[in-house]
Amino acid sequence: MAVQTVSMTLVQDAKKGDQVAFMSLLEPSLEPGYRLACGMLHDHQAAEDAVQEAALKAWRKMGQLREGHELRPWFLGIVANECRTVLRSRWWSVLKWPESEHAIETSPDSALSGIELRRALRRLDMDKRLVLVLHWYLDLPLDEISVITGSSVHAVESRLQRGMAELRRRMEGGRDAN
């Protein structure tokens, strides 16, 4: 209960323009936000940029955070929107992905598997990709994902099931082709 009171005070202070209070609130959500962006973009520099832009937007929209509403799903929703914006850029998606593949991989076996999986993941539409990353990489429960995506739990479950089936099919298909 004491934690909640401190958190509510921080929210009030942040809404009044206290940047220190805002950063105290935001800090625990930065790492999940960064993991989400990396999972969506597969490029850590682009992910950092997306999180920074999301943080700025969260600061500007802080007045809209309702009382009792948790900051994490709210912030992750903003990060997800940033990632969508980045992914919509054809230039980025064409030029950046091949570079990042070679820059990060180390072990040949894991590299092959990782490349295959990430390639399959990138071919999913953004909604399915987002739900898979939130559930399988960030380990978030379905009801929090429904808050982040603004969808019903039923829709999230449905996207997750379809996304998994599609990912599996693309990966198995990729192996067969090899």
Added chain:
Amino acid sequence: MRTDSELRSEFRSALEAVTPPAPWLGQTVKKELGTKLSTRRADRARVQLRFGLNVVAILVLLAVAIAAVGVYLTLHQSVVPAHPGAGRVFFPTKMVTASTGWSWVGSSELWRTTDGGVNWTNVSPPSLPDRLVHYAGDLHGPAYYSDVAYLLDATHAWVAETGHSAAFGAGLYIATFRTTDGGKTWHEGASLGGVSPALYFLDENHGWLLLPTQSSLLLYTTDDGGVSWKPTTSVAETVPPPTGSPTIASPTIVFSSLTTGWLLSTDGSLLVTHDGGATWQVQPLPITPEAGGVSPPRFFDPQHGQIIAWASSASPAVLLVTSDGGSTWVVRSIPGEIQFGGNFIDASHGWVIAGSAADFDAVPGVPLPLYRTEDGGLTWVRIPTNVVWRSQDGHVGPIDILVFVDQNNGFAVREKYMANGSTQWLKTTDGGRTWTVVVEAP
């Protein structure tokens, strides 16, 4: 073929590989925040002068536009929408007949149709003054609620709303409302402290209400249609969850008689009671869904019921069928690798939309893969239909909600697939062969 846990582990490793540690992120964000805010403040001052001039120009244009609209409306009487539920596509929660059905929208509003889904009327009970509401996404999303409804037939329904009041220990409480006339009038029953309830009614008087607490599930019963609730038992969630079992948002209860019922716990366990809820045991099933799950049972009468089960999230679903009140269950297969929607009207007659992931992903224009059984799932026959699964231009998505009310009449919904697409409500009167779009909405 990878198992679910292998795929999940591979998924995590593949993304860890593109997520190098960034311990400096907090500091970078703080610095960037300061820099960008100061830059934007300076920019804002320059922009303000230009903005002021623009505002004056816009105000003048607006005044002219408003005057023009006023003249137009005076000359042409505007057409006021006849019905707030007209022209909207609702997801059918329960269709009772070819004309009458319910839609429980956003866990907060109850709508009802009496003309087969063309028009819908909001028949929600009164909203609690301190009703609990959450906001989705980045707060631009819609409000959402954690309330539940149980729809028994064409006229009887219950809604359990969640409120927050200092009168209850933890602050949160459930208030139940009942209608016996299709939502024209509502009667408020007793309130109970708690949140995230599950409701089930066997008939217009006998019902159960399940309230999860941190360590157990509290079961209440009513024999007066929800006017009063009596505590029955506390069910400890002691059954270990199956490995990799899916997360279920809230527990579900189902009763086939006053004594026999099932509880699908949030950890995916299916429990059964034979003494009205006093004691619970694990329900033995012919398959072990280690990494999949089971649906709550559905009973058509005290003897005949079904469960949908899948061994893993990538496995096709199967039908578990009982004809002895749940003592024994047998496995029946369902066509396709993935089932996108299905519906049984009784223990024998059912329909399912089923295909492969390749079908789903294939070039739009694939015919709707609809199958029908008349022997409880022993055999399935593909029905030729006059519609495609998803539209050629991708404007509307696949049909994935299917509800039949008898052997001929059924409804389906195509969800919007693209941001500028539309949602469709379709109807069949010949068992699924011919479908017509009844309502199309953006």
